[in-house]
Amino acid sequence: MSAELTLGAEEELHLIDLSTRRLSARAPQLLSRLPSDLYGAELQRTTVETNVPVVTNLSDLRREIVKLRRDLVDVAGQDGLGIAAAGTAPHSEFEDFELTATGRYGRMQEQYQMLVNEQLICGLQVHVGVADRDVAVQIAGRVAPVLPALLALSASSPYWNGQDTGYASIRSIIWQRWPSAGSTGPMADAAEYDTLVQDLIASGVIADAKMAYFDVRPSSHAPTLELRTCDATPIVDDAVLIAGLFRAAVRAAEQSIEEGRPYTPRAAPLHRAAMWQAARGGLSAELLDLAAHPSPLPAGIAIRQVLDTLRPQLEALGDWDDVNQLVDATLARGNSADRQRAAFEERGEIADVVDLVVRETHGPSGGASDGVAPLEGYRYRAGDEAVGPGLHPRPVYRELVPFFHALDGDAVRDLCRKRDSWTRDAGLGFVVDGEARGFGVDLFPRVITQHEWTGLEAGLTQRARAIEAFLQDAYGKRRVVADGVLREEQVVGATGWRDEATRLPAGTVRAPIQGFDLIRNGFGGWRVLEDNVRTPSGAAFAVTIRRMLDSVIPEAPRPHGLLDPSSVLSLIHETVLPDGGTGALLTEGPDSSAFFEHRTLAEGAGLLLVVADDLTVARGRVVARDTNRVIDSLYLRLDGELIDLASTDDPRLGESILDVAAQGDVFLANAPGNGLADDKAMYVAVPDLIAYYLEEKPLLESVPTYRTSDESERLSVLDRVGELVTKPVDGQGGRGVLIGPSANAAAVAERREDIARDPAGWVAQEVVTLSSHPTLLPSGLEPRHVDLRAFVYLTGIAPGESRLADLGLTRVAPEGSMVVNSSRGGGAKDTWIIGRTN
Structure with a gap:
């Protein structure tokens, strides 16, 4: 040597x-x-x-x-x-x-x-x-x-x-x-x-x-x-x-x-x-x-x-x-x-x-031990929210992880039976293609710290205010077009545009209830994945899951300052009825995909639960047929468009309700035409809308997204379909989503053809690996990818007129998948948000 x-x-x-x-x-x-x-x-x-x-x-x-x-x-x-x-x-x-x-x-x-x-x-x-x-x-x-x-x-x-x-x-x-x-x-x-x-x-x-x-x-x-x-x-x-x-x-x-x-x-x-x-x-x-x-x-x-x-x-x-x-x-x-x-x-x-x-x-040369035993046998991956390197629970999970890890297979199976019985009795589920399905719920809760939630609150209320300002402008004076921020064709006639929405009075709050899908990447940073402005769903599921967990596993250690998701019910009431009066949630009935949510929110928020046959228009007002009670606000939870709504006695009921709304005599939450901001191509423009309407920089980042309607971006996307996530601009529930790295060659080739045939119908996003979280199974704790849906409620676009609800719906992907939608096999878990403890 x-x-x-x-x-x-x-x-x-x-x-x-x-x-x-x-x-x-x-x-x-x-x-x-x-x-x-x-x-x-x-x-x-x-x-x-x-x-x-x-x-x-x-x-x-x-x-x-x-x-x-x-x-x-x-x-x-x-x-x-x-x-x-x-x-x-x-x-x-x-x-x-x-x-x-x-x-x-x-x-x-x-x-x-x-x-x-x-x-x-x-x-x-x-x-x-x-x-x-x-x-x-x-x-x-x-x-x-x-x-x-x-x-x-x-x-x-x-x-x-x-x-x-x-x-x-x-x-x-x-x-x-x-x-x-x-x-x-x-x-x-x-x-x-x-x-x-x-x-x-x-x-x-x-x-x-x-x-x-x-x-x-x-x-x-x-x-x-x-x-x-x-x-x-x-x-x-x-x-x-x-x-x-x-x-x-x-x-x-x-x-x-x-x-x-x-x-x-x-x-x-x-x-x-x-x-x-x-x-x-x-x-x-x-x-x-x-x-x-x-x-x-x-x-x-x-x-x-x-x-x-x-x-x-x-x-x-x-x-x-x-x-x-x-x-x-x-x-x-x-x-x-x-x-x-x-x-x-x-x-x-x-x-x-x-x-x-x-x-x-x-300290000592090898570092000090935190005294917490590692989670032996857990399949750790970078970006796990609850378990860190060395299989050690992260600080906010130091009581939860040992609690759930100590449960043996028989104890877990017993808890799962209690959970399934509880959710079945509560009717927790949804409808897909006319078929009722149960809603899978994991028993291991997710924890979001107070400082994380404070950051999300600032970023999401900012985003919601900008979207509301855009909708009011788009169906009004369209300054955003006149000033060159968006082109006319990106607004009028774009996906989600509704001509009848221009009839609503100026200043009407159009999207008082907004939902946002967020992901947390491997470095701990939050990103907005999608905006849900037409009929965001999930709040009732979050409320119900907490009730279920409190009933089935009350002994699970709870952190100090845990927020109560049921507070959203009073928030919905205040948002739907900003001026008081009588409100109703309008649904298409038990066959609607989210009827469980409709029923739960109406009961909890003090709203009438109505279908088309329960309503009529008389003397220029919307009236409940059985009581002749005037409806001041309608919370729209329709799968179709309001203008197409018909009752047994009135095939033009939807048009008549719009006439009343145009006179300012019924408040529609959420208004027709809000799908314009649901358009996934419009998602790309939200940072520009924040800058234009609020004169602020975005506080939350978006996932890098490409409009395939733009020729230069389309050419890049076509070369990289196998590396990107592509999705239809009007897709919901995970429909049409293709995760390129997980797709076979035939699916990638077919998607290229779809984009080339209809460039305006698609967007592409960079693949961002979702964070993971332990899921409780009889075999032990297993990591699954998760996202988060959060809800902002607005009564206006001024500072202080928007609030982030004290809840989040954590959605869980099946094993080996990053698609969390319930219609694609995903489930959910309770989300424990820690509020201010002073």
Whole structure:
């Protein structure tokens, strides 16, 4: 073995004021009390760098890192400070930057300006001893394929400037802005490398060799090869793992050079893509494999591929057992980015994230146990809402998961029998093609935290107000067309347009009840998938499911602040009857697909439940036949159009009711013509409608959607039907939805033909993997994909005139599917929303 293969490391550590949880610029004061050979200054005064002495094995490396951290913690604690080993300090903001006062750093700030001022970042550098500098330069190119995996393991910087960036490692993205960062590309020897560095210095772009910030570089003053790719890691063992894998990769590369094996480097764009992918998703998405022409793999599998590839070197170095166990532990608990996001999810407080990072940095080398037993046997997948890496319940599920996991098969079967009996007696179900079907309900509830619900409330009420403003404008003056936001043909005559809707009085609230389908992706972000404005259904199911769960399994532990979904009933009454009087819910009767909901809502909201034969129009008012009672508001829950409604005695009843509504003498909730906003092609325009009508930016993102009526987008969609979700613009209940990656070639080809034949009839959306949630089965807990339907009730479009109901209908897809609609085999579960607890 010609390489020395010693180990060393440098850790950059943020200084955190423990009272404010902000960065502290007291590094110079602390360094005056610390040994200069072990601790040093960095570009920013908020950072201290530790210099780990050279060691020969991983155990000694672990010991030295822990000792340096402990000594720094002791000194920093005297000033009320802590340390945080993370790529970014979660609470850092641009104004926290203070330059360390040296001439070199001053020159850098003068030359690079904002690039220096944004460097509130900390990395981990690992040094491996390599005796021959020419070989070291060659090794630097050959280890490139493993670098994305090391970055993903280290990723600890999802938050920057106080916000979630969407990246697992934003530090690496910031770092790549340096002109000398990234890969050098293949180099033959040290002379070629030194010439490159001298050329960069001569160009004036960098000042000295220390600014050669390449991913891997040979030291200019020591016989080592330095890894500079990784974020600083709060848990020491993650740094030890990275050092072990990197050393093994160095040895593997050296052996391939000794044996004269040829090496074909990846193209530079592919390497950049692999590094970006690791920075974006960390361990929660996919990484590229080690092949010359790589394919994406789930991150955990890609990490184990690296481990297995390097096993011969790890065994020869005596590191296999340690590194293998460290890989298991890190993949089990997730990287720091995963844990930081989990900490934030519980209360929505960035301070909790800071506390976590500081606690882990100060803590034991392997991280502290949370004392919660893992959910053995559960099929964990990234994006599971209740179970995190390592099969540990997420914070808000720490009581629920053990409760349901402890139920044996007989207990679950007994609960299921009680559930089925209860739902059958309650008549919980729906009608499809004239056939009554029961409604499948899972007994494991979903929990949505208070801060998540607050964010959804702001985003959904904003969206509902913009949609209502659009409907009033579309059937009125159509300013949205006159001002060029939408074309005339996108409004008048578009899918869902109804000429008779133009007759309603100006200012009439047209969509007082709106439903929204949301998904939560693997990174925890909420997206609006669809708007339901014509006749949104599901509120009664949410109310009834809670009643069922309270009856069947009252002992399930409930969180403090749990909202009551039945409060929606009074909200419906207030919305349908804003001015009081008598209201009625108009249905087509027991054969209607959602008659259970119609009956439940009418009874609970204090509305008459009527069909066409129960109504007549007399003296310019809508009247209940049996009592001659004047109906002031009609909540329309018709499968067809109101204008086509006929009774036994009046074939023009619908037209007559519209005449009364046109005079302002009956309020229609929801009004005819609202299908214009149900058009899935109109979904694409909602962000523009928010900007136009409200002069605001959307608070909730939409799923990327393509209009196939647009020629340029259609051509792209036709090429990618097998990669996208395509659906008809007027589809309901999952009808006509094709999930491209799950479809066979014949179905994809047929969909291409459908789109080419009727471009205006379709839209396409990017595939977004729905989050998953445990489902209770006699065999145990199993993950299923879920979405959420939420409801906003409006009495106007002004701020404060819209409210998000205290309920959500969580819909559950069947095993192996992402389609949650009940008509396609989906079910539902209770949704536990935690409200304000103050």
